[in-house]
Amino acid sequence: MKISLPFIVALLTCTMFTNTSIMAQAIYEDERYVPETDPLVLEKLEKWQDLKFGLLMHWGPYSQWGIVESWSICPEEYGWCERKKGSNPDNYFAYKKEYENLRKTFNPVKFDPDKWAKAAKNAGMKYVVFTTKHHDGFSMFDTKYTDYKITDAQTPFSTHPKSNITKEIFTSFRNQDLWAGAYFSKPDWHMPAYWDPYYPPRDRNVNYEPESNPQKWQEYVDFTHNQILELLTDYGKVDILWLDGGWVAKKPNSAISSWYDRQLKNNETGYLKYRNINQDIKMDELVQKARVKQPGLIVVDRAVHGKNQNYLTPENRVPEKPLPYPWESCIIAGGGWSYAFNAKYMSGREAIHTLADIVAKGGNLLLNIAPSPEGEWDAGAYQLLNEIGTWMDVNGEGIYGTRAMAPYKFDNICVTSKPDGTIYLIYLVKEGQRTLPSEITFPDYKGSKNVKAKLLETNNRLKCSASEDVLTIKIPENLKEKLLKTNAFTIQLK
Template structure:
């Protein structure tokens, strides 16, 4: 009884996050949304489970990390290793920004990407319309640092407005469209004023000392985002990066930077504390007038405009009681790497299962190359994931977390608004066959319930064992499982375990 009450309490927390005031993850608070249209949309988003993230820009020509090499901070990812004069910062930036002129992805085929993503079981897209370097992959009228500028080699191509082409192609395959947008813009004179040298990722002047200049940057940012909300069809997610661009006191900024490992408790900061009020509430209101119900993800900024949290390149240890998504590199880096090594299908599928069992979504990053193509290995990986999901998708989509989310090598999901449980058995490395018996300790089917394996459907023999069950797997099914890497037992439990 004590264990049952514990499970029920945990599950209640997972299911009713919107009724709570505040939750925390790694020191960051989550504030539920009060807009009913957004909450409805978030509920739908939590059903999707699997999405695609794409970092792409002119920087792909050098095969380097996106944007960060022009940031004068002393981190490994900021190192300048390309160009003719990397030891001279200003010459390097000039050459880096000159990559706009030679950017010419002549093999750009968004329909091929969209088909591969759809076949893999992905349900939504987040595309980098603009990263921190300020290079726009859309036809913004507020800058000439864009893919459609006449100085860019690709501007005469019929598909030059890359963001529009990508959104159209993915929507045609039934995926949601999400716009990644960087709040900082290191190309804009309103952010990095050419009168002052940039000294880190932040604005290089004090916005409170130069309010008119800062207001111009606020207007510039709002205008570009509203372009995306107006001219690019239905947008489901506005995914904002650059969490240091936010309204906050210096004490709040210092605490945040220390928490993220960018400073120390002694007060030393690698990034200075700067209040950068982008007027986010006002921006979100304007954006939702264009796109009602729009999900906004103001990443790493505590408050109502971070509709879901986004652990970066990691998976939380436990289930989280609010909407969340792990953004994960599939291979290489966030941006294109010529010799990228991709995850194995087994690792990728197990990661997807682990995330979904904890109540989250997986946003899987694949980076296009300078010619507009993906690595062959990316297609192969997505194909393998799609084959598995084709058999076992019922255990992934429209599911919710249920305690305990995992026991030994078995993860659990619960079909939304039902008593149906999916027990997902994770195969060991090299394991091709199911075991003769599978013991499930945490759940027991209700009286007379059918236990079956997804992809097969036949009733399996089972018997009670303590608070769980022991399932017998016939030899024929053991040797010829319907999928590889993980297998799903499905059954109904009693009403009181929902």
């Protein structure tokens, strides 16, 4: 999760669109977004763009150490690859063995996915993406293709009635009417056909040359296909297949290569090993088989340009401008992607402002919350979601089912719109703000001069007047004190 090439999208300079089309061609570095052609997928993508708010969860045995997921067993020179836990972090092979033995003590007996699902629904979330397997290769589902999994006898939680964690999570969240999304890592640093034990691992990539060892590589391709198809066969309806590890691809495209070159200029040498290696896992074939199992499945082959990246995923940041294709920012709610002891969570204000900013630019927010080793969420996570949910109960109509509309954002006001012409102005109240203006001036207003304004917070009608492409909305003095106590308030124009 730590390396996500779609960060590049935040640097785009491009012409934005204001309609609901998901077919727009766009420059992504020097590559083009490839629009989907499957009508079922197009229909589902349009629905997904209406959802706006989802939950991401990184969870595995690594939570016991409170460390970054997977990356400490990757022999690269990056901060997130540092080995800080274990009895012998200076000995790579001893450390990796101890890391992998964390499964023998992983026993999250307080696991209660129904509680998580209810909290997510109350917060206004509409879909979940769960890490069924991260780069370390530990499967959080009852796979038939490896013993390195949550249901293996060596893992104490295997005797628990809810040991098949992925199935339990998907079931609980679907019961709350949320979509189910499966995060799945294409690289697997435990599987011998990816990191062959004959060779030491050299970096994040396969540690042998696939083209010189086609039989071994085919074993890995089959393993990957089998696990993914297993998830899409035995775990009910799956709406999103969210694939990570963009370096596992047929060949590095020019955007990826140029990104690598930038790392070289910044002395980030770890990325340069094997950058041109061909790690073709036959994605076109896999996606075709996947959609036989799950018609209309949205596939997100992150950081791999082409038709199998149905939407893009800027990571832990919000693009400066709207993007002319479906996209989603995945953002850490507190601590890190994986569980961190004594994590500090973002405030409700920060989360609400982030959501409004993303939605105004046409995207979705995927907010990450990491469960503890015992299978719980921190109290701070529940508090955050409760605050978001309270706000969404009043202002959600300005979030769900909307699309980007120029000017997108002006001053501290986000703009969203619906196909029926309704416009929403979401005023972001700053921390410590003491006053509100007596009127809001909406520039470049193109709507009806007979428009009516309503404050969703109180259901009050607001006086407004339109002239020469400017709409002026009055804020009554008797409402200002109440509005200043909110994180944000929404004005409906209809």
